[in-house]
Amino acid sequence: MEGTVLKRIRGYTKALSITLWVVIFAFIGTTFLVWGFRSASGPGGETGSIAAVEGEQIPYAEYQQAYQRQYRQYQEKLGEKFDEKILEQLNLKGQVVEGLIGRRLLLHEARRLGIVISSDELVAEITTMPAFSDATGFNRARYLQTLQSARLTPEKFEEGLREDLLLRKVEEWVKGGVHLLPDEAWEAFRFNRASIKAEYIVFSDPKAQQTAIQNVVGLAKDKKPWEEIVRTSGLKPLVSASFAWDRDLPQIPDQERFKETALAMERGAISPIVQGAKVSYILRVIERKDPDPAEFEREKAQFSLGLLGRKREQVFADWIRQARARAKVKIETANL
Incomplete structure (x- = not known):
């Protein structure tokens, strides 16, 4: 009533x-x-x-x-x-x-x-x-x-x-x-503010280059040296300019996937195959400069609040898709 x-x-x-x-x-x-x-x-x-x-x-x-x-x-x-x-x-x-x-x-x-x-x-x-x-x-x-x-x-x-x-x-x-995990805010801050330079191989026609890609994938999984991966690919590696998440890389097709992969890697690490809509890559981080932890501490409260809001929106959107x-x-x- x-x-x-x-x-x-x-x-x-x-x-x-x-x-x-x-x-x-x-x-x-x-x-x-x-x-x-x-x-x-x-x-x-x-x-x-x-x-x-x-x-x-x-x-x-x-x-x-x-x-x-x-x-x-x-x-x-x-x-x-x-x-x-x-x-x-x-x-x-x-x-x-x-x-x-x-x-x-x-x-x-x-x-x-x-x-x-x-x-x-x-x-x-x-x-x-x-x-x-x-x-x-x-x-x-x-x-x-x-x-x-x-x-x-x-x-x-x-x-x-x-x-x-x-x-x-x-x-x-x-x-x-x-909620945010203990180190999640710092890792996200590090991802967003890091400066990266990468060496990479471009597979411009992934369908036609499937054999080369599979060979490279096998070497990467076995943690073989980058030089061996390059030789096996038969392609000439390229080197990017230094970039951060908010910097445009016009020379790189499907750059969002490229940057997303590279910024999550440590110096010297070799990626799996990065499959974009147009091309595929394999890359190695040759330089990485992380943000100053003191800068993070100054911005931690506001940055964490924004990150939590975005995480909650994403989780809710995923929950709706599952429903x-x-x-x-x-x-x-x-x-x-």
């Missing part, structure tokens, strides 16, 4: 149709802005669904509203440069569908984990929203008036908000279990 406070917030209002979710959520900035928004009915009497997640249908009307909202956002952002061909290149339809699927998946995971939002939590969220407050704090009349302006009933608004809070709680639950992979999802492509 809902608490007395929540009932007082709602008051007594007549039922209103649901057509302008985006108005309210533009005010309060909830996860509806990421995943899309829900509606009990769609424009034009559209029927059918665009997908099902664990047997739960995603109505076409919900997809249509989410698509239109994203469409308008691109229009506003691009202005005169807006072209519908850009939306096709971005696969906007697919993005919207996956967003709605992702929302359903997280709600499903919340139920599986037993995560709930109490009436007290819902009341606390509503009563701290600036859109519903005046100089003295939460204003019930303003709350009802704002909802009425958006043609929302309190029940429908609170239903959507409760789901938003569930999504937030699931995210917090996943991220809350992620997506094991879920029963069916997309009705004919309805898009």
Whole structure:
């Protein structure tokens, strides 16, 4: 049963149709802005669904509203440069569908984990929203008036908000279990600030050079000298300029993979084969200059905080992908 406070917030209002979710959520900035928004009915009497997640249908009307909202956002952002061909290149339809699927998946995971939002939590969220407050704090009349302006009933608004809070709680639950290992901040700082020079062999046509690559791989695994690896490759090694993570290496195709590999290596170490989209490499670090530990100590707190945030985002994204992979999802492509 809902608490007395929540009932007082709602008051007594007549039922209103649901057509302008985006108005309210533009005010309060909830996860509806990421995943899309829900509606009990769609424009034009559209029927059918665009997908099902664990047997739960995603109505076409919900997809249509989410698509239109994203469409308008691109229009506003691009202005005169807006072209519908850009939306096709971005696969906007697919993005919207996956967003709605992702929302359903997280709600499903919340139920599986037993995560709930109490009436007290819902009341606390509503009563701290600036859109519903005046100089003295939460204003019930303003709350009802704002909802009425958006043609929302309190029940429908609170239903959507409760789901938003569930999504937030699931995210917090996943991220809350992620922490930095004892030396992780220093190793990341070292990776980002080190200066490296590498000697490398380029396999410009990996498919045609598979035999040479396999021979080199075997020598590298057996920890043979670099000079023997070079002779076996039959190729002339090249030497890079000194570089750090943020320095461009225009002469090296697939440089992100190249830098990522080299910066994780110690001086004198030989890499495994680095497979890029265009070429493959094997490389040896010939010079390495690490950052001053005193510099790390000065920046440790702020750097660690940023690193932890990125790690939590990555873990959460991986967790969602895993949930997506094991879920029963069916997309009705004919309805898009």
